[in-house]
Amino acid sequence: MDIRTAELLFLLLLLFIIAFGQLARKIGTPYPIVMIIGGLLLGFIPGIPRIALNPDLIFLVVLPPLLYSSAWATSWRDFRSNLVSIFLLAFGLVGFTVVGVALFTPKFFAGFDWRLGLVLGAIVAPTDAIAATSIAKKVGLPGRIVDILEGESLINDATGLLALEFAIALVVSGSVPTVSGSLLTLAWLVVGGAGIGLLVGWIIAFGERHIDDGPIEIALSILVPYAAYFAADAVHSSGVLAVVACGLFLTRKSARLFSPPVRIQIYSFWQSFTFVLNGLVFLLIGLQLPILLSSIRGYSISKILLDGALFSLVLIVLRMAWVFPGAWISNWLRNRFSQQKEKAPSPRQVFIVGWTGMRGVVSLAAALSLPTLLADGRAFPERDLIVFLTFCVILVTLVLQGVTLTPLVRMLGMEGSGGPNCEEQEARRQVITAALTHLETARLEDGGKSDEIYEDIIGHYRHRLAGLQPGEENPEHADHHQFFIEISREAESIERETAVRLRNEGRINDQVLRRIERELDLNESRFSNAEED
Structure with a gap:
């Protein structure tokens, strides 16, 4: 494939991503579902080039940044709180699935023995780090369920790939790996991967203290997951766990590492x-699908x-x-230990x-x-069928379960069961109260020299605090805060129109x-967040 053809294919794929992403937003469906259905339909259109998925592209190019982004968005406190549940799913369920598939496949699929069953089970055991959580958040599941699903999918890739390595060797x-050797390998994958990820995260955190430039830090953030992944892979440890550990470490440090403008740029980019x-x-x-069918x-x-x-x-x-x-x-382990x-x-x-x-x-x-061949030169048995069955599992679990999740959640009465985020509300009250206390103290120390300035700023903070209070005591304060937002938006709209007119007049x-627009955009973002509260 020449460079012009590759460029055209990339532009077409990007165009379809944009179109399907907008369609997903319009119909209120999680975009992974729309994307995969759209790809299915495109694959059968005459003239659409067939693009075979290269596994190296996924493992070495796509997976590290996606894992890093997911880990970055994960709360370490919630991850640690649900660690028992996450490990039982990421390790226990993976092993249970591998063994279950190994017992099932020889009875129902001709040409399969228990060893091929282990291979197939290891392939389909890990859940997707993006699909499940993006769909779960879209339908408004309780936060704890989302945290468990997210933590599970971050870790079980490593356990599934380890099981696959043993099954392929069989x-x-x-060769049959020994129990002791398998446990040592698993321990090195976990400890070595997590240790290398933390080391890379510490090095990056140290370097970040001396950098305050948006483009440079964005470039560095792209480098980080690849550095963690390849460093762990070089010593035959888990690159997946290295990226996850690095992301969890740096997300804890991010509040101190980035200046506000840089943080806005990095979050927008990612x-x-x-x-x-x-x-x-x-x-x-x-x-x-067309490639697999052929x-x-x-x-x-x-039949298939x-x-x-x-x-x-x-x-x-x-x-x-x-x-x-x-x-x-x-639950027993959490309560007991x-x-x-x-x-x-x-x-x-x-x-x-x-x-x-x-x-x-x-x-x-x-x-x-x-692999396509065995050690003796024979073809890997039932390889094409294994690939096709894997595709079917992805299609059924992603599309069928994803589409039915929303009505199922509603039927079970769990939609929005998390209620308002009381933790966030209380945090906002405390930070605003702390700022008010500081301003009042500073005004007293100022000795009345700048009372008008202090009064103006303190008034804004009081209105923000009033908008967060329950409405029983002073319901007019919440209305006043909402009116303040509306008036401020009207004034900013005039500012925006005037700035554009000045530009148009030369x-x-x-x-x-653009500098004026950036300030106005940041204010607009703050008002939007305030209304969501």
């Missing part, structure tokens, strides 16, 4: 960057589609069979956790990365206009 060379990467991979997943030999279309549906159902049942006793064990005295999750909550086991691009990349240049 099939290709016939929001767009991850959207494009996610859109690209989900679109490419959908485009793989590679299947000796099977009728109806039925097999794919049956296998997807088995995976859903396996996850459900684990999450209910797993939730009870997790962690002094986290919490009520056991309701059956409705556990069911939702079980239903949101979406698979994604890591599973498909793992399937495509299977009295200021575009650089001056």
Whole structure:
């Protein structure tokens, strides 16, 4: 493929990402679902080039920044609080799925033995780090469920890929890893990966203290996940866990590392960057169907589609069979050893956790990365069928479960069950109260020299605080705060129009206009956040 063709393909993919992203927003559907369905439809349009998904592109180019972005958006406090639940899913459920698939496949799929079952189980065991959480947040699930799903999908890639490595060794060379060797390898993957990630994070945090430049820090933030991933991979540890550990470490430090302007630039960049990467991979997943169908030999279309549906159902049942006793064990361990005295999750909550086991691009990349030949030169048995079954699992779990999640949540009465974010409200009250206390003290120390300035600033803070208070005592304060926002927006609109008019008249240049617009945009963002409260 020459450079012009590659450029055209990239531009077409970017155009489709934009179109499907806007469609997802219009119809209120999580964009991973729309992207994969759109890719499916595009794949059967005559003339659309077939783009084979390269597993190296996923593991070495796409996965590190996506994992880093997800880890960056994860709260360490919530991750640590739900660590028992996360580990039971990321390690226990992965192992349960691998064994369950190994027992199931020989009985229902001709040509499969337990070793191929282990391979297939390891491929489809990890959940997608993006799909499940983006869909869960879109439908308004309780925060704790989202935290558990996010933590699970961040870690189980490493355990699934480790299980796949052992399973491939069984099939290709016939070697059986020892229990002690497997445990040592797992320990090195976890400890080594997390340790390298923390080391990279510490180095970056040290360097960030001496940098305060948006473009440079954005470039550095792109480098970080690749540095952590490749450093861990170079010593045969888990690059996935290295990226996750590095992201969790740096997100704790970010409040001190970045100046406000740089933080705004970095967050804006990563929001767009991850959207494009996610859109690209989900679109490419959908485009793989015609390629996979053409590679299947000796099977009728109806037969392999039925097999794919049956296998997807088995995976859903396996996850459900684990999450209910797993939730009870997790709650017992938390109450017994962690002094986290919490009520056991309701059956409705556990069911939702079980239903949101979406698979994604890591599973498909793992399937495509299977070797084509065994050690003796024979073809890897049932490789094409394994890839196709993996694709079916992704399609069913992502589209079917994703589309049905919203009505299911409503039917179970869990929509918006998290209620208002009281923690955020209280935090806002405390920070504004602290600022008011400081201003009052400073005004007294000033001795009345700048009373008008202090009174103006203090008045703004009091109005903001009033907008956060319950309405029983002084309901007029909340109305006053809302009126203050409306008047301020009207005034800013006049400022904006005047600045544009001055630019159009040639009295200021575009650089001056953009600086004025940036200040107005930041104020508008603050008012929008205040209204959401």
